[in-house]
Amino acid sequence: MLPKKMEEALNGQLNAELYSAYLYMSMAAYFESINLAGFANWMKIQVQEEMFHAQKFFNYINERSGRVIMRAIEKPETDWETTSDVFEHTYKHEQKVTSLINDLVELSRSEKDNATYNFLQWFVSEQVEEEASVDAVLQKLKLIGDFGPGIFMIDQELGNRVFTPPAAVTGV
Numbered sequence: 504m505l506p507k508k509m510e511e512a513l514n515g516q517l518n519a520e521l522y523s524a525y526l527y528m529s530m531a532a533y534f535e536s537i538n539l540a541g542f543a544n545w546m547k548i549q550v551q552e553e554m555f556h557a558q559k560f561f562n563y564i565n566e567r568s569g570r571v572i573m574r575a576i577e578k579p580e581t582d583w584e585t586t587s588d589v590f591e592h593t594y595k596h597e598q599k600v601t602s603l604i605n606d607l608v609e610l611s612r613s614e615k616d617n618a619t620y621n622f623l624q625w626f627v628s629e630q631v632e633e634e635a636s637v638d639a640v641l642q643k644l645k646l647i648g649d650f651g652p653g654i655f656m657i658d659q660e661l662g663n664r665v666f667t668p669p670a671a672v673t674g675v
C-alpha cells in the first residue's frame with residue numbers, strides 16, 4: 504500500500520506529466536501556425552513521451568493499490584516570439600520537472616517507501632536525457648539566430664524525429 508503522502512504526490516506528478524504533454528501540444532500548434540512542420544513534429548513526439556510518462560505514473564499508483572484522481576490541467580501558453588524562445592521555455596520546463604522528480608525521490612526516502620524510490624530512478628535517468636535532447640536543439644538555434652536557411656535546415660532535421668518507447672518499460 505502506498506503511503507498517503509506519496510499517493511498524493513504521485514497524483515500531482517501524473518498531473519504535471521499531462522500538463523507537459525499539453526504544453527508541448529500547444530508548442531506544436533504554434534509551429535504549425537508558422538509553417539514549421541519539422542519543429543511541430545519534434546513537439547508531437549515530445550507529447551507522446553509525456554503521455555508515456557503520465558501512463559507510467561497512472562499504472563504505478565494503481566499497481567500499489569493507490570487511487571488515481573484526475574485533476575484539472577492548467578492552460579498552457581500559446582504564443583512565443585521565436586523558435587529559440589520555444590526551446591528556451593522547453594528547457595526551463597524540463598529543469599522544473601527534474602526538480603519535481605527530485606522532490607518525489609526525497610519524499611520516498613523520508614516515507615521509507617523503497618518501491619517508489621526504485622520506480623522513480625527510471626525518471627531520474629529519463630530527465631537527464633530530456634534536458635540533454637532539448638539543450639542540443641537549443642544550442643543549434645542559438646548559433647543560427649534568425650537566419651532563415653538555418654531554421655529551414657533544422658526544420659528538416661527535427662522532422663525526422665520518431666517516437667521509440669523505451670525497451671526497459673515493457674508491460675507498462
Ligand SMILES: [Fe+2]
Pocket residue numbers: 520523552553556600
Ligand atoms: Fe515527463
Ligand SMILES: [Fe+2]
Pocket residue numbers: 523553597600633
Ligand atoms: Fe519531459
